[in-house]
Amino acid sequence: MMNLPRQALTLVVLASLLLFGVADAQAAQAKAAFDPDKMADMSDFDPNKPVIPTGDTIKIAVVASFSGPAAVVGQIYFISVQWAAHDINKRGGIMVDGKRKLVEVIKANHASQPAETKKVAERMVLQEKVNVLWGTDGSHLMKIINQVADKYKVIAQSASALSDELYDTTNFSRYSFMSSFSTxxxxxxxxxxxxxxxxxxxxxxxxxxxxxxxxxxxxxxxxxxxxxxxxxxxxxxxxxxxxxxxxxxxxxxxxxxxxxxxxxxxxxxxxxxxxxxxxxxxxxxxxxxxxxxxxxxxxxxxxxxxxxxxxxxQYGAEGGAFKTPGQIKAYKAWNTLWKTKWGPPYNTRLYEHGTGNIGSYIQQTYWLLSVIERAGSTDPEKIIKVWENDSYQLLNGKVLTMRSCDHKAIQDLxxxxxxxxxxxxxxxxxxxxxxxxxxxxxxxxxxxPARYVLPKMDKSLARCKDKSEAGE
Structure with a gap:
């Protein structure tokens, strides 16, 4: 890219704001990005035989249905989060709180039941000492996870529960972040x-x-x-x-x-x-x-x-899904393993490509880990400070921006x-x-474009009272 004089660069940014609005200009300036060139050798990854580190780790509990009629959803979430964790661990982990730590993923089965959701989420926090509650299939269940996160001051990531009400004035928790799109x-x-x-x-x-x-x-x-x-x-x-x-x-x-x-x-x-x-x-x-x-x-x-x-x-692309060598590299790393290594249930067509919703869940997890890395800590307060108003570019080039007042992601669909x-x-x-x-x-x-589908904002939430839908 050619170097522009500072004055010319300022004019470009101002033009972007005028032509496309604040939300689109935010997308042009991500604070961090997934870099496929830094991916580890993933050839040993097998979701049926996951390499789970122990000891002093960064712990993520995937709170989901691992049994019952929606058990397949838990399988989808686990392979997605474990893929990102495996990659980061193969790179040596993340430096937090003065130590380099690996990422440990724990299955937390709520079996699609509200009472079990509360029970297992609390067990993850109080006994397993997890740093993050990642969820889930069912907004009514994510609401419970958020309540647990708020009570015990633990980060919750809503990567797949989509209801806007989860972040209104009644239900908002500053410890929970909606990294997905919303209803x-x-x-x-x-x-x-x-x-x-x-x-x-x-x-x-x-x-x-x-x-x-x-x-x-x-x-x-x-x-x-x-x-x-x-x-x-x-x-x-x-x-x-x-x-x-x-x-x-x-x-x-x-x-x-x-x-x-x-x-x-x-x-x-x-x-x-x-x-x-x-x-x-x-x-x-x-x-x-x-x-x-x-x-x-x-x-x-x-x-x-x-x-x-x-x-x-939330993980689409116009004009072709594969535009860069890095995108092709990341796709083939997944697809080759699907063809040659994985057994049931991960050898079905559902897992062939690692794109779509699975691609989104993977990239949302990378965003979480990037935030923790840049916070330099698993301290929830430090994570919150980084994630609010953060922006992250995904593998497919799309940028997510975390609206600070209500913790919802601004994004193109x-x-x-x-x-x-x-x-x-x-x-x-x-x-x-x-x-x-x-x-x-x-x-x-x-x-x-994001400007046509900005997330719903509850202006009765005091944090959002004087904010525009773009978060300004």
């Missing part, structure tokens, strides 16, 4: 996509899971339609219990409504049952979705049944259209030029 961002992104980019379908129906996340996501989508697609019509909304087996009554109602698109945030196993049963009933409507991306599920439905799915992603294998090279832009042969997958992807 209103997701809903507004889909509204923006259909109203400002696609401009075709106008009739929508919401079907969601009947708990905090499902309702919060629906509220975000309704706000997105009102804001960006006022001519659209919402024909109905229904909510079902978690871990449903029979979606027929809901699907029949949707079919009769005349809807053109079904909006859902259902996650597995509900996501799989919903999509499979819809196609078995002859309902070919597209789903605008968040978690209908699990490849084993998609292969059950096949190419025709998955073509046209519209997926909002992507909306992806699922297409047959022959058209997937628009996204999978290296050989073999497709993600999967037996199902549709990511093709065209469009970025939704």
């Amino acid at each position: 209103e961002q997701i809903g507004r992104a889909i509204g923006f996509y259909y109203g400002k980019i696609r401009k075709k379908e106008k009739k929508f129906y919401i079907l969601g899971q009947d708990y905090l996340f499902g309702h919060s996501l629906a509220d975000g989508f309704k706000k997105g339609l009102k804001e960006y697609y006022p001519e659209a019509t919402l024909l109905g909304e229904d909510y079902h219990p978690l871990f449903m087996k029979d979606f027929a009554p809901y699907l029949q109602k949707i079919k009769a409504s005349g809807a053109e698109v079904i909006f859902t945030g259902d996650w597995i196993p509900d996501a799989e049952n919903l999509l499979v049963q819809a196609r078995q009933m002859g309902i070919k409507l597209p789903f605008a979705n968040l978690f209908l991306d699990e490849p084993n599920m998609l292969h059950r439905v096949g190419v025709d049944g998955t073509t046209g799915l519209v997926h909002v992603s 992507h909306v992806e259209e699922y297409v047959p294998p022959a058209k997937q090279r628009e996204s999978f832009n290296i050989p073999p030029y497709f993600w999967y042969e037996g199902t549709s997958s990511v093709g065209p992807s469009v970025a939704i």
Whole structure:
């Protein structure tokens, strides 16, 4: 890059602020970044035989479902966090509190049960002496984790629980950070996509899971339609219990409504049952979705049944997923192990690529570890000081900025259209030029700039009273 005079550089920054807004200018100046050139040799990584250090370590408890109907979610979280920890440990660990320490990942099974969540989170803090509670599948469960973190003054990272209410004036804890996208961002992104980019379908129906996340996501989508697609019509909304087996009554109602698109945030196993049963009933409507991306599920439905799915992603990329040698290197490190080393359950298609949500969970964990490294300590107060208003560039080039007043991540999102294998090279832009042969997958992807989908801010939270949504 050519060197610019200080005055010229100032003009460039000011121009960025004027043209793109504060949120986009923040994204151009990350304080830290993941560097694939510094990755260790990962050839010995095996999630079924993890190398777990002991002794004086940096301890991260992955609080999740490791049993019950959502056990696969715990598997996903564990391989993601353990991958980042293994890499950092192979590099020699992190210098904190005057010592170089390795990262220890501990499974903490809450089995999708609120009472067990409180019990296991407290055990992790009081007995295992963990430094971080990383979670989780279920915003109602993350709320409990945050309460434990607040009570015992331990850092919590919400990497996969997405409800905005977790960080409102009632539930906010200064010890918890939402490094993922959130429900209103997701809903507004889909509204923006259909109203400002696609401009075709106008009739929508919401079907969601009947708990905090499902309702919060629906509220975000309704706000997105009102804001960006006022001519659209919402024909109905229904909510079902978690871990449903029979979606027929809901699907029949949707079919009769005349809807053109079904909006859902259902996650597995509900996501799989919903999509499979819809196609078995002859309902070919597209789903605008968040978690209908699990490849084993998609292969059950096949190419025709998955073509046209519209997926909002926090780890997408327009113009091809692989733009740099470093991105290709990191991808091949994962994919080669999947092909040659890993056994069940990590040898299924779900784990083939290490991108999508898994890629996001990995990179969010690297952000956490970068913050700890730059804090130079596992002291929660020092971690908080660094993470508030921090920014971090991910492997795919995207930048996350932590809004300081309510600990939510500002970020661009992507909306992806699922297409047959022959058209997937628009996204999978290296050989073999497709993600999967037996199902549709990511093709065209469009970025939704952060300024259009800034996280919801509760202005009644005293810390945010005089702040803009960009955090200024």
